[in-house]
Amino acid sequence: MDRKTPTIQDVARFANVSTATVSRALSAPEKVSEGTRARVAEAIRVTGYTLNQAGRSLRQRSAKTILVAIPDIRNPFFSSILDAIEREAATRGYGVLVLNLYFGRETIRRLQDFLLSNRADGLLLLDGSVDTDLLRAVSQQAGEIPIVVACEEIPNAGFHTVLTDNVEAAERATRHLIDLGHRRIGHIMGPEHNVVSRERITGYGRALADAGLTPQPEWQFRGNFDMESGFAAAARFLSLNDRPSAVFAANDESAIGFLSGLRQRGILCPRDISMVGFDDLAVASHYVPPLTTMRQPREAMGRMAAEALIDLIEDPEALAIPLRIVLRSELVVRESTGRLASVGRPSLEVDMSPARI
Structure with missing residues (x-):
């Protein structure tokens, strides 16, 4: 029966x-x-x-469109990722809808509105903070719509995922400062509950531990992946009697905000402090001084995530085992990092030519 x-x-x-x-x-x-x-x-x-048991048959009427959901469309980090997604989708004959998730509790409802209206054939999610159970429920309501997660992993969720090596990259960024002679190294964190923030502070801690160094809580400044929080971190740094000689920031925006705040008080980089960021935004190479940073392969991440999603749309059995692609970030050494001088301050001896490690 x-x-x-x-x-x-x-x-x-x-x-x-x-x-x-x-x-x-x-x-x-x-x-x-x-x-x-x-x-x-x-x-x-x-x-x-499923909310609509006819959902599967309705899904056969392909919209030839993918939905890309990002946590904050104002963040310049996503621009090259979105560009790569759109280019890959266009070559496969698909259009792209962009959904800004910067709406707090309305996140799931906005996803529902898009997916249940059959305006999109699949979801490419660039935000690891969405509730997993509700995300699965929405997928079922829409007739098991394919989902690929990029940038931020949702641990143990079983979604196809494309991301970068945040822990290992943060470890290399911190080790670069250690190799320059720095032993007093601070960190500007990202949002407390963000998975990327946790991964990058983990890498920072590992590098210090491997070098026999102990992270100092007062040298770990709260941040929010934006220039304002970096600027606020500079104020906290300036209030310290015992300051680090170098700082690794969880992203470029907070690094630039931090250096801007210090410059206003006459503390210059790399003369007085060395700085490493993360992402290699377009502004990083044009800031004064040009910022040493971890370059995420954002274009490759966007292209591969879009490719995986469209493969799933066109053949749901194409990726039977959940895909997990981890791309390697690249250390780009510029002028914001200098060797620690014997007197305890960074020297002005800086390699002026960009290097890639």
């Missing part, structure tokens, strides 16, 4: 809630408690329920 098609009533019984609560959890998740959302998501997974 054929198995009975699961209904919303089955989901409600399994989750021990009303059908109205199930509906609300799917259409307006911000109005439902986190615990209830988790129970409903688990019930959907176990029962195999």
